[in-house]
Amino acid sequence: MPSSAEKSTAPLAGRRAQAARNDGVILDAARAVFLDDPKAPIAAVADRAGVGISALYRRYAGKEDLLRQLCHDGLRRYVAEAEDALAGPDDWTAFTTFLARVVDADVHSLTVHLAGTFTPTEEMGRDARRAAELAEALFERARASGRLRSDAVVPDLGLLLESCAAVRVPDPERTRELRRRQLAVLLAGLSTVPDAGPLPGPPPAAGEFDWRWRRRE
Amino acid sequence: MPSSAEKSTAPLAGRRAQAARNDGVILDAARAVFLDDPKAPIAAVADRAGVGISALYRRYAGKEDLLRQLCHDGLRRYVAEAEDALAGPDDWTAFTTFLARVVDADVHSLTVHLAGTFTPTEEMGRDARRAAELAEALFERARASGRLRSDAVVPDLGLLLESCAAVRVPDPERTRELRRRQLAVLLAGLSTVPDAGPLPGPPPAAGEFDWRWRRRE
């Protein structure tokens, strides 16, 4: 309990400050909780954040609202990482560091795995489209670098991210390490190799993973 | 109507036959349902099987019992496929066909993903141990063939199977195709390649994925 010493200047003190700080605390807690279990109860978030349920409902109209927010944040993160990577000079490096960052931040769980639990906004649709464009750009540059096997296609990225997100152990830090390893294996598998035969079956198609976004009834 | 003519020989008719047939129908339905959603309600299985709930409870003491049975079957399937593959002459082929079969049958979802929903029997423990031995044997043979990259370790198989099981679209047949593709990528990634750097981070350890088997409370 900081007393009334600092008043107006500093980054807010007292009740207001606590409230403002809670904004972040709650969002962080929500991210952690729903990352661990997409259908965790709201109360779990409140507990994790160390606040009451009211603090949550003061900020979000309901669970769906919170989920949507979280998912949208993840989407934005994805876009941001893609843009950042795209700014780099080396084609292959841009591709791999983008994937590494996205895997590290578990953006996939934050977006795809939360899909269907809320009705998306129009803006999310736009962001998703933009994300797809950027991913394609990254992919094309990777292909241009010549290090990508020729029968790999853009939607393979979906498979790759899903695979990495599936790796999961109780300890988050260890999870990150194992995912990095898995990513390395997958990237090696998608790289040009002299002998390897072609990948089997029809390659994944563009919208083939969108089914998750259909509202679950 | 078929009176007491055929009594013991023929595949049974009438009430008894129906019952015997239901055994299989129910098990199939249960597999399909729980593969799709490990926490599906019992009623979903009954519906899918086209029988009443009683038909289920006549055969299994409860949900846990059914799940355990299903899981054990999966485990046995795993062992059977491993033994079968081990009998083949070519080291690398034995390894890859084993994996393909296990992935096709979705044995991973049947075992690991159902873990923690029931208390395992002692026999399952034995079978699990045997499964691990066989997997290791297969892995060592693959290594002996020289086609496996040197920094791959046995527990990487767990990562691999988890990854493949994570691939999932509404259509089961398409799911199988996509998983085959994913498996191909992963195997390529685990194969010996001239330039590739070493895999990052500490490799997965032996019991590192056993946490799922701890009873969820």
Place this chain on the structure above:
DNA sequence: TAGCAGTGGAACGGACCATTCCGGTCTGCT
């Protein structure tokens, strides 16, 4: 034809959860 294995499905009781509501506390303003 009596009896019962086998069954369908309603009913029960409990667990779980989103959301609302009711005091209470502290603050910023007058």
Place this chain on the structure above:
DNA sequence: AGCAGACCGGAATGGTCCGTTCCACTGCTA
């Protein structure tokens, strides 16, 4: 100083979902 209201903790509410039990019924089987 004092008060209106922002903010909050957490109990209470109402509803859904699900495992399991129960009971009436059917048609073999002996």
